[in-house]
Amino acid sequence: MASPDILQPDxxxxxxxxxxxxxxxxxxxxxxxxxxxxxRDLFLRLAAVEDRHVERWADLFRQAARxxxxxxxxRRTRLLAWVGRRFGPSTILPLILAEEGREVQAYLGxxxxxxxxxxxxxxxxxxxxxxxxARELSEVMGxxxxxxxxxxxxxxxxxxxxxxxxxxxxxxxxxxxxxxASVTPHVVIISGxxxxxxxxxxxxxxxxLAAKSEAEVxxxxxxxxxxxxxxxxDLEEDExxxxxxxxxxxxxRARETAKTMMQDxxxxxxxxxxxxxxxxxxxxxxxxxxxxxxxxTAVGAFIPIIPFLLMNHGPAVWVSLTIxxxxxxxxxxARSMFTGRGSWASGRDMFLVGFGVAGVGYLxxxxxxxxx
Numbered sequence: 410m411a412s413p414d415i416l417q418p419d420x421x422x423x424x425x426x427x428x429x430x431x432x433x434x435x436x437x438x439x440x441x442x443x444x445x446x447x448x449r450d451l452f453l454r455l456a457a458v459e460d461r462h463v464e465r466w467a468d469l470f471r472q473a474a475r476x477x478x479x480x481x482x483x484r485r486t487r488l489l490a491w492v493g494r495r496f497g498p499s500t501i502l503p504l505i506l507a508e509e510g511r512e513v514q515a516y517l518g519x520x521x522x523x524x525x526x527x528x529x530x531x532x533x534x535x536x537x538x539x540x541x542x543a544r545e546l547s548e549v550m551g552x553x554x555x556x557x558x559x560x561x562x563x564x565x566x567x568x569x570x571x572x573x574x575x576x577x578x579x580x581x582x583x584x585x586x587x588x589x590a591s592v593t594p595h596v597v598i599i600s601g602x603x604x605x606x607x608x609x610x611x612x613x614x615x616x617x618l619a620a621k622s623e624a625e626v627x628x629x630x631x632x633x634x635x636x637x638x639x640x641x642x643d644l645e646e647d648e649x650x651x652x653x654x655x656x657x658x659x660x661x662r663a664r665e666t667a668k669t670m671m672q673d674x675x676x677x678x679x680x681x682x683x684x685x686x687x688x689x690x691x692x693x694x695x696x697x698x699x700x701x702x703x704x705x706t707a708v709g710a711f712i713p714i715i716p717f718l719l720m721n722h723g724p725a726v727w728v729s730l731t732i733x734x735x736x737x738x739x740x741x742x743a744r745s746m747f748t749g750r751g752s753w754a755s756g757r758d759m760f761l762v763g764f765g766v767a768g769v770g771y772l773x774x775x776x777x778x779x780x781x
Contacts, residue, residue: 423478426466428512429535431486433459435505438490439498448498458538465531472527534644568698572612572705574740578763580604580710581733582770589774594722601714608710613703620695635678646671649680712736730767737763 433456440452470477489501516532583604587597638645649667650660670677713733716725741759742752 422466422470422475425516426463426470426478427480427483429459429462429466430480431483432456432508433463434482435486435490435493439493442494443498452498462535462538465535469528469531568616568701569705570740570743572616572702573709574744574759575612576605576608576706576709577712577733577736577740578709578766579608581713581737581763582766584713584729584770585767586770586774588726589771590778591775594717594725597722598714598717601711601717605707605710605714609703609707612706613699616702617695617699620698624695631678638674638678642671645677649677709736709740733767734760734763 436452436456436459440449440456443449443452467477489504493501512535516535580601584597584601587600592600646667649670650663670680713729716728716732719725720728738756738760741762742756744755744759
């Protein structure tokens with residue numbers, strides 16, 4: 410294994426160096442184009458931080474006795490700068506936020522893979538600052554929530570809605586296919602029940618594994634943050650001050666608050682984990698998440714087969730179609746809480762998806778019988 414004191418550069422170093430140079434260029438272009446003084450100041454501060462990142466990479470190149478790579482501002486960065494100047498910085502904000510999110514993950518990956526202390530420290534530091542960049546941009550430009558927030562909102566409700574949706578759509582298509590095959594009524598019931606159980610077990614286990622994986626990733630990120638606070642307390646204090654300044658405190662007050670916070674390592678770590686990494690206490694434990702998702706899937710999957718358990722086969726087909734389509738519309742409307750779309754449009758789209766799945770399933774059932 411390589412010594413942790415030996416720098417081992419690779420081609421990714423050139424990419425990181427160029428990305429930081431591009432970011433500094435872009436932020437300065439946006440600062441020049443923005444008419445809002447607060448946003449202009451923010452862009453200039455972010456450009457200065459990107460300059461620090463460039464210097465960190467330059468130091469690493471020097472330590473590795475490797476010349477700095479040739480740099481030319483990328484075409485993509487020049488295009489983004491032109492769009493920002495022409496139509497305003499807010500038009501390219503989503504792309505900048507996405508890029509900051511990718512940068513965080515790239516640097517965290519570099520930190521995990523690095524066997525060199527200096528490379529590890531630089532990667533973790535830049536990842537942390539990139540996360541703060543994205544949050545600052547999101548807040549100052551008037552957007553609520555976290556830049557790359559994908560979980561947490563809704564908790565149990567989200568698991569219920571998406572589990573129910575999967576069970577309903579998948580088993581509705583299965584039942585339609587079996588009906589299209591013109592099998593006897595008891596085969597429809599057996600197939601529907603078997604499909605419901607299989608789908609519920611599959612979704613339940615997937616929900617459990619997803620929640621477990623997320624918990625493991627969060628634990629690893631928290632441990633990395635704890636390690637960073639121990640090795641680089643000055644940089645962590647700067648990051649805390651930047652967080653508080655982004656929340657509205659003056660620069661002096663933010664600095665005082667950060668200094669006081671760093672005197673309590675546990676509290677400082679809690680703040681960094683919440684504000685920088687956007688890690689909050691999980692609303693669902695893995696086992697509970699799996700049970701909730703699996704149960705909701707089972708409920709949705711049983712809707713298409715309930716009529717076959719209560720009435721004759723002929724009318725049951727139409728009742729199953731009716732209640733399944735109504736359920737598709739309702740669950741589509743419920744999904745709008747998480748997607749931000751209108752409930753009518755979301756319900757309509759889910760209705761069409763359900764109808765399409767049923768139609769394809771029915772045709773496949775007919776074709777299978779015809780060619781067997």
